[in-house]
């Protein structure tokens with residue numbers, strides 16, 4: 001049970017911390033409402049945790065594009081951040097303008113955060129990809145400028161797997177074509193080349209979160225499952241891993257792609273792979289548009305080698321919803337593709353369910369908040385993962401130093417020297433490639449010392465960026 005006195009102490013501490021304005025150059029802050037919501041849990045612990053509160057959360061600006069879910073929007077607003085929301089992605093020039101002064105940006109799969117765009121981000125500390133894929137962000141460049149990138153590694157996996165399962169059945173029954181025909185008044189009751197999926201073989205390329213989930217669903221339909229992956233992965237159910245892509249292509253009735261966009265997966269399925277597939281088999285892709293050579297697929301369907309396809313992703317995708325957006329200007333082969341029979345085309349909706357979007361909003365929203373408020377980079381896809389336990393409530397005059405630097409010898413010695421007038425309560429440092437991240441809690445810091453510490457760290461040779469939380 002929380003006593004009124006405990007709550008009052010905590011609130012006093014919170015307000016005192018907020019009054020400590022003027023953090024030098026730092027863009028750091030801490031949760032307000034969300035933190036207060038966790039009060040009962042926190043104060044019932046034997047040691048009470050102290051939230052880090054530099055100054056007004058109103059200083060933090062977050063730009064959210066591509067209709068990021070309201071679970072994230074509400075989380076950010078509850079913390080007092082300034083949130084700017086757009087339903088679509090932005091053209092590059094507009095993005096460059098908008099990104100200049102924000103501290104965090106939230107995107108989905110369409111917004112390209114290239115080096116050119118990121119160069120204009122002067123205050124950016126974090127990027128949230130409210131999706132699984134992160135190929136739309138120049139991850140290396142982001143790390144180089146000290147910007148941590150977060151995603152949601154599996155919140156929409158089930159939604160993609162369910163869509164693929166629906167499409168497997170739909171392709172086998174030519175459901176798309178029958179539906180279009182009836183919408184235009186044509187009654188076409190046929191069974192020729194329509195099949196049950198029971199007893200057929202599903203070939204999954206990429207047995208990660210989505211591929212493995214799909215495997216379970218397919219077996220529940222009575223399908224046999226084969227999968228090909230570049231790493232050895234434990235099979236679920238009675239699925240079997242094959243050692244070559246060709247083996248999978250030779251044996252599967254349905255081939256579905258669930259790999260990330262990498263140089264190795266570009267045109268993973270092209271003319272030779274379609275030729276290696278069984279006559280009358282089907283192709284599905286809900287991974288990335290680069291993974292399938294679509295003109296080669298069109299040819300394979302035209303000559304009757306492939307009996308149908310379901311595509312959710314394309315090399316170029318429209319920036320926003322609207323009639324006429326999917327056309328030959330976007331991808332030169334569009335008209336040819338849309339005229340083919342038994343081809344199901346969806347507008348990159350694999351992960352677009354209420355459940356997935358809401359869960360992604362919470363997951364990525366939390367990751368961004370924790371990084372902004374506490375410096376915790378756990379879950380980042382381009383950054384060393386660093387975290388320290390929370391400060392205790394009774395730790396007055398303690399500052400958390402977040403120091404991102406090039407991974408070269410001697411840096412820690414320099415930093416430790418700078419911090420050595422204070423007690424280093426705890427610290428943690430880790431590196432990934434050239435990027436290293438040091439987090440340290442130092443005590444006995446007077447307000448007047450803070451600017452000095454900041455300036456000294458700022459002048460160090462290998463620093464990339466610094467934030468001080470207090």
Ligand SMILES: NC(=O)C1=CN([C@@H]2O[C@H](COP(=O)(O)OP(=O)(O)OC[C@H]3O[C@@H](n4cnc5c(N)ncnc54)[C@H](O)[C@@H]3O)[C@@H](O)[C@H]2O)C=CC1
Nearest residue numbers: 132133206207208209210229230258259260286287350351
């Ligand atoms: N259509 C949509 O709305 C969605 C699309 N996606 C896409 O699906 C992709 C896969 O998602 P997850 O299953 O969560 O990823 P994951 O990372 O859990 O699994 C990917 C698997 O692919 C394997 N792999 C990588 N390169 C390969 C190669 N050359 N050949 C064979 N296997 C290879 C990996 O070893 C891994 O097991 C994502 O990267 C994303 O691009 C994800 C969610 C929604």
Ligand SMILES: O=C(O)CCC(=O)C(=O)O
Nearest residue numbers: 108109131132133351352
């Ligand atoms: O929902 C989205 O915008 C993107 C889904 C996706 O492709 C992903 O999660 O990687």
